[in-house]
Amino acid sequence: MTEIASNDLRALFRDVLRIRMVEEAIAERYAEQEMRCPVHLSIGQEAAAVGVCAALDKDDLVVSGHRSHAHYLAKGGDLKKMIAELYGRATGCTGGRGGSMHLVDPACGFQCALPIVGGSIPIGVGLALALKQAQRPQVVGIFVGDATIEEGVFHESANFAAVHRLPVVFVCENNLYSVYTHLSDRQPDRPLADLARGHGMPVWRGDGNDLGQVLAQSREAVAHARAGQGPVFLEFTTYRWREHCGPNYDNHIGYRTEEEFQSWVPKDPMAQLAAKLRAAGQLTAADEERLRGELAAEIAAAFAFAKASPYPDAATAGDKIYA
Amino acid sequence: MPEARELTFTAAIREAFDIAMSDDDGVFVMGEGVADPKAVFNTLAGLPEKFGKHRVMETPLAENAMTGVALGAAQLGRRPVLVHQRVDFALLSLDQIINNAAKWHYMYGGIYKAPIVIRLIIGRGWGQGAQHAQSLESVFAHIPGLKVVMPACPQDAKGLMLAAITDDNPVIYLEHRWLHGTRGPVPEGRYLTPIEQPRIARAGGKVTIAATSYMVVEALKAAEILDIFGCQAEVLDLRVLRPLDPAMVIQSVRKTGHLITVDTGWGKYGIGAEVVAAVAEQAFSALAKPPARLATADYPSPSSMGLIPGYYPTAEAIIGEVFKMGLLTQDAFDGAVAALRAQKGTLPIDVPDPKFTGPF
Numbered sequence: 095m096t097e098i099a100s101n102d103l104r105a106l107f108r109d110v111l112r113i114r115m116v117e118e119a120i121a122e123r124y125a126e127q128e129m130r131c132p133v134h135l136s137i138g139q140e141a142a143a144v145g146v147c148a149a150l151d152k153d154d155l156v157v158s159g160h161r162s163h164a165h166y167l168a169k170g171g172d173l174k175k176m177i178a179e180l181y182g183r184a185t186g187c188t189g190g191r192g193g194s195m196h197l198v199d200p201a202c203g204f205q206c207a208l209p210i211v212g213g214s215i216p217i218g219v220g221l222a223l224a225l226k227q228a229q230r231p232q233v234v235g236i237f238v239g240d241a242t243i244e245e246g247v248f249h250e251s252a253n254f255a256a257v258h259r260l261p262v263v264f265v266c267e268n269n270l271y272s273v274y275t276h277l278s279d280r281q282p283d284r285p286l287a288d289l290a291r292g293h294g295m296p297v298w299r300g301d302g303n304d305l306g307q308v309l310a311q312s313r314e315a316v317a318h319a320r321a322g323q324g325p326v327f328l329e330f331t332t333y334r335w336r337e338h339c340g341p342n343y344d345n346h347i348g349y350r351t352e353e354e355f356q357s358w359v360p361k362d363p364m365a366q367l368a369a370k371l372r373a374a375g376q377l378t379a380a381d382e383e384r385l386r387g388e389l390a391a392e393i394a395a396a397f398a399f400a401k402a403s404p405y406p407d408a409a410t411a412g413d414k415i416y417a
Numbered sequence: 418m419p420e421a422r423e424l425t426f427t428a429a430i431r432e433a434f435d436i437a438m439s440d441d442d443g444v445f446v447m448g449e450g451v452a453d454p455k456a457v458f459n460t461l462a463g464l465p466e467k468f469g470k471h472r473v474m475e476t477p478l479a480e481n482a483m484t485g486v487a488l489g490a491a492q493l494g495r496r497p498v499l500v501h502q503r504v505d506f507a508l509l510s511l512d513q514i515i516n517n518a519a520k521w522h523y524m525y526g527g528i529y530k531a532p533i534v535i536r537l538i539i540g541r542g543w544g545q546g547a548q549h550a551q552s553l554e555s556v557f558a559h560i561p562g563l564k565v566v567m568p569a570c571p572q573d574a575k576g577l578m579l580a581a582i583t584d585d586n587p588v589i590y591l592e593h594r595w596l597h598g599t600r601g602p603v604p605e606g607r608y609l610t611p612i613e614q615p616r617i618a619r620a621g622g623k624v625t626i627a628a629t630s631y632m633v634v635e636a637l638k639a640a641e642i643l644d645i646f647g648c649q650a651e652v653l654d655l656r657v658l659r660p661l662d663p664a665m666v667i668q669s670v671r672k673t674g675h676l677i678t679v680d681t682g683w684g685k686y687g688i689g690a691e692v693v694a695a696v697a698e699q700a701f702s703a704l705a706k707p708p709a710r711l712a713t714a715d716y717p718s719p720s721s722m723g724l725i726p727g728y729y730p731t732a733e734a735i736i737g738e739v740f741k742m743g744l745l746t747q748d749a750f751d752g753a754v755a756a757l758r759a760q761k762g763t764l765p766i767d768v769p770d771p772k773f774t775g776p777f
């Protein structure tokens with residue numbers, strides 16, 4: 095595995111912390127009932143998003159699903175437009191049409207997020223087809239969950255991408271659950287990555303909460319896809335901390351245990367990274383405090399922007415049905 | 418007489434499953450999240466514990482395959498009920514529904530049957546947006562071989578579910594989540610609501626309002642206020658969209674001369690169009706005024722509550738149509754609208770009642 099320079103990790107710590115703080119700010123303010131759309135928070139899963147996006151170039155493309163906040167932010171999506179979208183405001187990234195589940199920011203290569211599970215997979219493969227046809231050097235990252243790859247459309251798309259050697263990086267965040275249903279109720283006991291192997295793809299499997307490992311494996315996988323050798327598949331083990339949809343913890347409702355949740359707390363991707371950087375003398379308490387202060391200010395400004403923005407005019411709701 | 422027992426719509430559905438599964442070992446439920454702690458908005462609460470997880474069966478994310486699996490199981494005497502937490506998710510299974518299940522009996526010359534039930538939940542509200550709030554009943558109602566029901570009250574929620582499970586044909590059961598919390602009388606024990614006819618939800622002689630699903634609630638709200646202002650509306654709950662029996666609507670229009678349809682889906686090629694066509698074909702001369710069709714606006718459902726005004730038909734829009742038909746004076750119309758708004762108070766536009774909050 096390629097060595098990761100520790101100053102890379104230092105820079106990426108900021109991105110992980112930023113996503114964590116954004117998601118926590120959403121969770122904290124959700125009860126005010128002003129963000130009136132479903133939210134699928136990424137708390138606990140930030141390292142996969144940040145590591146993969148760090149291995150991608152700025153003009154590479156990304157598609158995601160319902161749980162897309164971290165992917166959007168890691169790829170460089172506009173924070174103000176995201177928060178405004180959650181508030182349903184005219185200044186949101188879709189002008190309030192989509193809400194949290196339809197984030198988009200073409201300026202940074204975040205092509206789309208779609209909440210019909212699996213719906214964005216063939217879109218990503220189609221992007222890759224166009225890139226290959228136009229002989230452009232970019233690759234496409236397709237973020238999926240452990241349940242997303244159960245959908246037939248994953249297999250149909252993977253097969254097509256493989257037979258045409260398309261520049262696709264499948265990124266599967268295995269957080270063990272589909273809503274409140276455990277992996278073992280949905281799939282036999284074998285590595286998820288075997289599904290991709292079956293489609294002839296090289297696979298990498300790693301600890302999705304270890305940013306260094308995510309970054310190293312992602313760099314290898316992206317290089318492979320960019321070299322024209324066809325699609326690749328990354329499987330990262332991770333864990334969702336909050337409820338499937340919404341701001342709360344849900345360990346008490348009966349689908350997973352408090353003990354299971356607690357066993358993941360020491361594996362917190364952010365805390366692990368911070369500890370590593372502190373040990374390497376790269377992050378002092380003062381650094382971290384300064385970072386938190388900067389980010390808190392940025393986030394507060396984004397929420398203020400959203401709340402000060404107008405709602406879209408209802409009279410425009412019927413516009414843009416046809417191009 | 419003892420007071421009629423009241424249940425919520427949710428509890429009525431749950432009771433239907435409890436009875437169906439107790440009475441027939443072949444009945445089983447399958448879907449994503451059917452055995453999870455949220456129990457599909459509590460409609461299946463306690464049933465996995467009572468009947469076992471093999472009869473309230475979690476599935477992988479595989480909507481099309483699971484529909485075919487249900488159809489296959491039905492060939493050997495099982496009676497599967499598929500559940501989708503949103504109508505939108507079932508779109509992945511249109512191949513098995515439309516190409517296979519709907520035509521199964523016909524294609525094989527009547528040798529085979531397709532006794533499956535597909536329960537679809539309409540996810541309107543709380544910013545669900547374009548892919549989580551579609552209604553789409555007319556897509557299914559377009560297809561010969563399917564039966565399509567849309568209960569609007571707890572009694573029918575139970576009776577139509579029991580009838581659907583008992584029916585030897587594929588039945589699409591569309592359930593609006595804004596109805597889940599509503600209450601009404603529900604008879605005890607097993608009874609079937611025939612998959613045949615509409616229901617008269619309120620009798621009246623001046624105008625016929627033919628509505629589906631949650632729109633029956635809006636129509637009843639309108640009718641109550643209209644009554645105060647001297648206009649008695651007859652509200653018909655269409656409830657069985659396929660096979661559609663227009664006789665009751667026609668009979669009502671012969672009496673009232675005025676027809677308003679109110680759909681939960683889009684108007685174009687919608688249920689209202691079908692009802693108006695049937696009335697025009699069979700009772701054209703009974704119409705004193707051109708009929709009016711109310712439906713969701715002709716674009717995808719937006720997420721922002723700022724974009725929702727004007728999207729869904731409301732009791733106020735129904736009263737507006739009654740006024741346009743000349744059935745209310747200006748004063749009565751103004752009074753009716755004011756009364757309606759007072760009743761609604763400050764309830765936000767994206768929820769049916771104050772207890773309904775996000776995020777799901």
Ligand SMILES: Cc1ncc(C[n+]2csc(CCOP(=O)(O)OP(=O)(O)O)c2C)c(N)n1
Nearest residue numbers: 161209210211239240241242271272273506
């Ligand atoms: C076609 C379809 N079926 C079902 C759903 C409901 N749904 C939304 S997210 C989800 C779970 C997806 O799990 P996974 O892919 O593991 O992603 P995670 O939520 O764990 O991040 C389900 C079943 C949906 N949105 N689309």
Ligand SMILES: [Mg+2]
Nearest residue numbers: 239240269271
């Ligand atoms: Mg998952």
